[in-house]
Amino acid sequence: MLKTTEIDDKLTLTEREFEQISEMVYNHCGINLHDGKKELVRSRLAKILRQRQFHSFSHYMDYVASDSSGQAFSELIDSLSTNLTSFFREAIHFEYLATVYLPELIAQRKDANQLRLRGWSAGCSSGEEPYSIAITLLEALHDRSRWDVKLLASDISTRILHRAREGVYEHERIAPVSAALKNRYLIQRKHRDQKRYEVAPALRQLIVFKYVNLMEEWPFRGPFDFIFCRNVMIYFDKPTQQRLINRFCQVLAPGGILFTGHSESLTGIRHNFRYVQPTIYKKG
Ligand SMILES: C[S@@+](CC[C@H](N)C(=O)[O-])C[C@H]1O[C@@H](n2cnc3c(N)ncnc32)[C@H](O)[C@@H]1O
Numbered sequence: 001m002l003k004t005t006e007i008d009d010k011l012t013l014t015e016r017e018f019e020q021i022s023e024m025v026y027n028h029c030g031i032n033l034h035d036g037k038k039e040l041v042r043s044r045l046a047k048i049l050r051q052r053q054f055h056s057f058s059h060y061m062d063y064v065a066s067d068s069s070g071q072a073f074s075e076l077i078d079s080l081s082t083n084l085t086s087f088f089r090e091a092i093h094f095e096y097l098a099t100v101y102l103p104e105l106i107a108q109r110k111d112a113n114q115l116r117l118r119g120w121s122a123g124c125s126s127g128e129e130p131y132s133i134a135i136t137l138l139e140a141l142h143d144r145s146r147w148d149v150k151l152l153a154s155d156i157s158t159r160i161l162h163r164a165r166e167g168v169y170e171h172e173r174i175a176p177v178s179a180a181l182k183n184r185y186l187i188q189r190k191h192r193d194q195k196r197y198e199v200a201p202a203l204r205q206l207i208v209f210k211y212v213n214l215m216e217e218w219p220f221r222g223p224f225d226f227i228f229c230r231n232v233m234i235y236f237d238k239p240t241q242q243r244l245i246n247r248f249c250q251v252l253a254p255g256g257i258l259f260t261g262h263s264e265s266l267t268g269i270r271h272n273f274r275y276v277q278p279t280i281y282k283k284g
Pocket of ligand 1: 017028029030031082083084085086089110122123124126129154155156157160212213214215230231232233261
């Protein structure tokens with residue numbers, strides 16, 4: 001009898017099928033699956049084919065196309081998107097937020113008697129990014145109860161959003177969080193002899209998790225004081241990045257900040273942002 005991995009290896013993805021999948025994925029969510037990704041697509045989708053007992057990619061594609069609920073397509077996108085993330089990933093962004101941007105913004109808002117802050121984690125994956133932002137916000141706001149603070153955390157993957165909402169992490173995942181912050185914002189839980197950490201209610205209260213496909217119409221207009229869109233645009237081609245950057249600019253408040261991933265500079269993109277430091281851009 002063949003092992004499941006051997007069955008997966010036997011499933012061939014033809015050039016034509018790969019093109020169809022790439023086109024569907026690109027049109028739906030902007031992810032650019034170039035030729036080098038063919039084996040990755042084959043092996044990730046092979047798992048779904050096996051679970052759902054399809055013997056060829058073309059049968060599977062017919063099933064995806066005919067499923068009017070959209071669930072099959074959502075499962076396809078889930079399996080192809082990369083969700084790598086971590087707490088306080090790219091620490092310079094959190095340092096900038098904590099030591100430069102938030103102190104200035106908080107002082108300005110106090111002067112204007114407008115105690116309101118809005119942020120967006122666009123492509124939030126399993127939640128480590130928005131929870132890290134929420135920790136940074138709470139550390140900066142000494143009189144939290146007087147403030148109206150909200151953080152939108154969105155992703156295209158419903159599976160990963162579910163994990164983000166749960167907010168429960170294994171011991172290794174919270175390694176980047178300092179001991180002091182762990183004490184304040186993470187609650188230790190035992191789960192079948194394993195240590196797990198659950199985010200504190202104070203963090204949850206700040207965040208609204210929402211399915212948002214960045215390629216589609218957004219169900220909000222902002223303005224946001226800052227947007228984190230990190231390690232998402234890397235999967236998009238230049239025209240898609242260009243459109244997205246323009247749209248981020250539109251929903252940012254004047255002086256608002258856009259944080260991008262370490263390999264996502266705005267070089268080659270026309271924009272109205274002022275460069276602050278690598279991967280940090282200010283509107284206007
Ligand atoms: C590599 S993770 C980045 C997570 C986090 N921002 C970070 O830097 O640690 C990329 C995330 O972008 C999401 N994504 C990809 N295409 C998207 C789209 N069109 N709309 C919304 N989210 C998308 C994926 O589902 C994935 O969770």
